[in-house]
Amino acid sequence: MGVAERKKRERDDRERRITAAARQIATAEGWEAVTIRRLAEAIEYSQPVLYSHFANRDAIVAAVAVEGFRELADALQCAPEGHTDGRDAMRAVASAYLAFAWKQPAIYEAMFAMPTGLRFAEADAPPAARDAFAALAAVVPAGDVETATETFWAALHGLVELDRAGRIRPSAREERLTLAVNGLLGHEGYAVAVSTKD
Missing domain, CATH: 1.10.357.10 (Tetracycline Repressor, domain 2)
Incomplete structure (x- = not known):
């Protein structure tokens, strides 16, 4: 696997983790509980990492x-x-x-x-x-x-x-x-x- 392919796979995996965490929190507590800070804590990435994948919370909801x-x-x-x-x-x-x-x-x-x-x-x-x-x-x-x-x-x-x-x-x-x-x-x-x- 080439470097570009590996990076894309890692990026796709992070995006899946972000949306999965958003779904889990929203299902358990409602969408008002889904914040960038909360998602960053849930998947153990920094907030800037989340923003490198999604422009804002609405973009995560859209995904x-x-x-x-x-x-x-x-x-x-x-x-x-x-x-x-x-x-x-x-x-x-x-x-x-x-x-x-x-x-x-x-x-x-x-x-x-x-x-x-x-x-x-x-x-x-x-x-x-x-x-x-x-x-x-x-x-x-x-x-x-x-x-x-x-x-x-x-x-x-x-x-x-x-x-x-x-x-x-x-x-x-x-x-x-x-x-x-x-x-x-x-x-x-x-x-x-x-x-x-x-």
């Missing part, structure tokens, strides 16, 4: 958010496997989305609520975010797929946020999910071509 989008995309891409009916595939993807948000609340917050500077509806959106959007798009009705996907995403995100805030009844989660899917599909005869992950 965690991108990791989250990769994990979400993987979960959504796997969800419709084995479902040939469009309604079942869409419900499986919706369930996978909600499960991710519930199991990874700190990561979900980094993805959608924290200031990161990440852009979504633009050509320069992170590939992981585009992959997650594509996984949602794969199960929405034909027609204006982009608008249908944005509506599907908005409905799921709204369910997550309202539920997490205690504004809606936990006992009606399944019914709300059914209504969201049925509302987007529009009628019983709808079928979507479900692509499965190779």
Whole structure:
């Protein structure tokens, strides 16, 4: 291994350690506990070393958010496997989305609520975010797929946020999910071509 390759590997490893520490602290104590000083202590590097990798805390949150989008995309891409009916595939993807948000609340917050500077509806959106959007798009009705996907995403995100805030009844989660899917599909005869992950 050449010197440049070794240095890149070491740099990548430090960045992984920084984001892993940020995730761990945020999961245990919330994002307000994630500071450059705290991260430096957690990974036993100086603050200048952290700043040599990330310009500021928001950049670290953005890196965690991108990791989250990769994990979400993987979960959504796997969800419709084995479902040939469009309604079942869409419900499986919706369930996978909600499960991710519930199991990874700190990561979900980094993805959608924290200031990161990440852009979504633009050509320069992170590939992981585009992959997650594509996984949602794969199960929405034909027609204006982009608008249908944005509506599907908005409905799921709204369910997550309202539920997490205690504004809606936990006992009606399944019914709300059914209504969201049925509302987007529009009628019983709808079928979507479900692509499965190779």
